[in-house]
Amino acid sequence: MxxxxxxxxxxxxxxxxxxxxxxxxxxxxxxxxxxxxxxxxxxxxxxxxxxxxxxxxxxxxxxxxxxxxxxxxxxxxxxxxxxxxxxxxxPVEIVRRKALTREAQKLQFARCCYDHLAGRLGVAVTKGLLDKGCLLATDNKRFEVTSVGAEWFAGIGLDVAKIKPARAGLARQCLDWTERQHHLAGPLGVQFTHLLCTEGWIRREKASRSVEVTPKGWRNFKEHFGIEERVLMEPVPLDAPAQRSLASQSLENNRSHGPR
Amino acid sequence: MxxxxxxxxxxxxxxxxxxxxxxxxxxxxxxxxxxxxxxxxxxxxxxxxxxxxxxxxxxxxxxxxxxxxxxxxxxxxxxxxxxxxxxxxxPVEIVRRKALTREAQKLQFARCCYDHLAGRLGVAVTKGLLDKGCLLATDNKRFEVTSVGAEWFAGIGLDVAKIKPARAGLARQCLDWTERQHHLAGPLGVQFTHLLCTEGWIRREKASRSVEVTPKGWRNFKEHFGIEERVLMEPVPLDAPAQRSLASQSLENNRSHGPR
DNA sequence: GGGATGTTTCGATGCGTGTCGAAACATGCG
DNA sequence: CGCATGTTTCGACACGCATCGAAACATCCC
CATH class of the missing domain: 1.10.10.10 (Winged helix-like DNA-binding domain superfamily/Winged helix DNA-binding domain)
Incomplete structure (x- = not known):
């Protein structure tokens, strides 16, 4: 066959x-x-x-x-x-108790994945856009820009209609490998990140892929998405993440179908 | 290291x-x-x-x-x-799909995955709910019901607040075998499908897991989601070839002695 | 208990493939 | 042109591992 x-x-x-x-x-x-x-x-x-x-x-x-x-x-x-x-x-969840280097920490917090924003900040911003209804996650690993979203992007100076979609679409869901969640990628992600730079919300390091948030950026992130510096910078309980429990949940769910 | x-x-x-x-x-x-x-x-x-x-x-x-x-x-x-x-x-291999039996076609079009709606219809309906902003796809394979969604479900007679969430949540993303996209599962999916039956949108076959759409159902699907019968019944564009059609089919058949 | 079914362990066999040395090919430099 | 460097091809060897038969273990049913 x-x-x-x-x-x-x-x-x-x-x-x-x-x-x-x-x-x-x-x-x-x-x-x-x-x-x-x-x-x-x-x-x-x-x-x-x-x-x-x-x-x-x-x-x-x-x-x-x-x-x-x-x-x-x-x-x-x-x-x-x-x-x-x-x-x-x-095989086993290797506990990353070993302290990360300063540079690694910065990378985990915020970095550029290709040319769009990734890391914890990238995930948080994407989640913010979803919560505000600016983006809609579709099932083929893409995002769709809602009318609300188009308006919001226009408000910060980004004309979505002018961005040329790639073959994979205008906005892709990119899996973040430190956060294990999706963040905004694709042409929209690139342009958006670029805008954040020119508007002075973030600053890209020259040598590495890490990204720094300016005071103005923090103000804006809080205003638009409710992202607070303190919360985001806190060490996240990275161990024992949702996956294991999800696994057992899927079993529960299977079971619950049984009795019909 | x-x-x-x-x-x-x-x-x-x-x-x-x-x-x-x-x-x-x-x-x-x-x-x-x-x-x-x-x-x-x-x-x-x-x-x-x-x-x-x-x-x-x-x-x-x-x-x-x-x-x-x-x-x-x-x-x-x-x-x-x-x-x-x-x-x-x-390598992008084009796999020519073997002609399916009539029953298999019906199954591919619409069926019940346990007690929620699956198949091409299930995927289309889920996509419709997403497009309308009723559901929000979150990253842990779940859906979130928006306020818009709660209102819409109420409009067709489903009180979301009354549905008891399972441990995996109220609404799960279930990967569809044949369509390779997600459709609505979990308690909400079950209740929603049940409502479609009692309201006479769809009819479940007795023996198999296939589902038939009534004329009333087609009217409603078109009105609410813009799903047209002709479009949905058409053969798929084939850009997403059915992967392992053999295995999937033998699986379906062997399900006779399922878990309990 | 005894037979039937589902699953795992053990041991032997054979094929696939990762490895390196030698050598061929390609390009840049003086 | 001759030598150095970067890369690929060829051939031979050895190790790993997927596979299956036989058998042990576990559980259910009569």
Whole structure:
């Protein structure tokens, strides 16, 4: 019988440790030459080349030749998303008690994922937009901009009608891998983030992907979304998240169907 | 320095075709006994047991013993999410769908998933409710009923405040097998479907799980959601090919000795 | 108790594939 | 042109693991 867009074959490509390390090394979306990826994976150049060829054929990577170098990068955000989600599956919930570095903390709080806002701030802002009825989460991993939303965006100087939708639509749901919740991505997310910068709500760091919120930004975030600095900066009870309990709940739910 | 619990090991567990088939068979969140999963994967019971043990140890599955059966289910929504995203990568293979039997077509169009509405109709209605702003999709696989929604449900004779939420909440997002999109489940979904029956919008078949829409129902669906019979009955655009139609069908049939 | 069914453990077998050395190919530089 | 560097191809080897038969264990039903 014919196979489907095989989930197993895709997983098999990621399953090899060396390949996985290369993929993780490419998670930031930038392109790297084969030799560097070989070093990342801890294998020889020949082995790496074999792996890269398979990942390429499998549609996980894209390649660009430049001189005698060949630069590999992830084939797209969907690959990054799949990788990040895979990371959420673990044999045991490794308790991250180990204190994060200062930079890591900043990254967890707010950062740019490609060119849109991510991290705890990104998730909170997206949730705020949903709560206000500006966005509507549709089932194909997108957001829809409501008329309320269009008006609100216009109010801060963003004409939604002028933004050109990508093939994946105007606004995508992007899974945040530290927060494990969705945040606003897609062209709208990019433009929105850009506006926050030019309006001086946030400031992007030069070297890293982290983002800093200005005093003006905090005022605005509170006014528009009710986001308070104190609340957002607090360490979140990251351990024992909703997932485990949800799992048992789905069982409860199955049961409840029984008696009819 | 170990950041993630090895993305490779998680992928390796999914990489095996037999294991992948079992996982896909469990994507709906329900629990199934080991023997049925063995049949889904096309392997012997011994082999399946070995696989299930590994998936269990890897944290992808949870198990519950009941009598001489052992019911396996996905460990949580994060696993389902990872699997779904994994399916989004890989060479885009076009799978020509085998002609379905008349009964299978009816099932695909509209059916009851336990006691709530599923199939293409179920998905369309849910999408309608979302578009109208009656429901809000939240990130933990649930729906939230907006004030608009409460009013609308009241208008057709459903007092949302009187429905007792289950532990999984009032309204769940249930992944539809054939449509691969979410539809309304949970107590609200059950009550809503029940109302559609008593109000004569739809009629449930006695023997099968398929559902028929009455003329009155079509009028109402069009009025409330803009759902037209012609549009909905048309063959799907095929851009989302039915994944594992074989497995899904055999699953439906084998459901005869379901959990209790 | 005894037979039937569902599930797991153990041991042996065979295939797939990740690995590296050697060598070929490609490009840049003096 | 000759050498260095980056990358890929080829061939051989070895390890891992999926698979199944046989058998043990568990539970239900008569």
């Amino acid at each position: 014919g196979s489907q867009p095989n989930i197993a074959s895709a997983a098999a490509l990621i399953a090899d440790p060396a390949r996985a390390m290369m993929l993780v090394a490419l998670l930031d979306g930038r392109a790297r030459p084969a030799g560097e990826l070989a070093y990342c994976a801890g294998v020889t150049a020949q082995t790496a080349s074999s792996h890269l060829g398979k990942l390429l054929a499998g549609g996980l990577l894209a390649v660009e030749t430049e001189g005698r170098h060949r630069y590999y990068r992830l084939a797209g955000p969907h690959v990054a998303l799949a990788l990040e989600n895979l990371a959420s599956i673990g | 170990g950041s993630q619990p090895n993305i490779a090991s998680a992928a390796a567990l999914i990489a095996d075709p037999a294991r992948a088939m079992m996982l896909v068979a469990l994507l709906d969140g329900r629990a199934r006994p080991a023997g049925e999963l063995a049949y889904c994967a096309g392997v012997t019971a011994q082999t399946a047991s070995s696989h299930l043990g590994k998936l269990l140890a890897g944290g992808l599955l949870a198990v519950e013993t009941e009598g001489r059966h052992r019911y396996y289910r996905l460990a949580g929504p994060h696993v389902a999410l990872a699997l779904e995203n994994l399916a989004s990568i890989g």
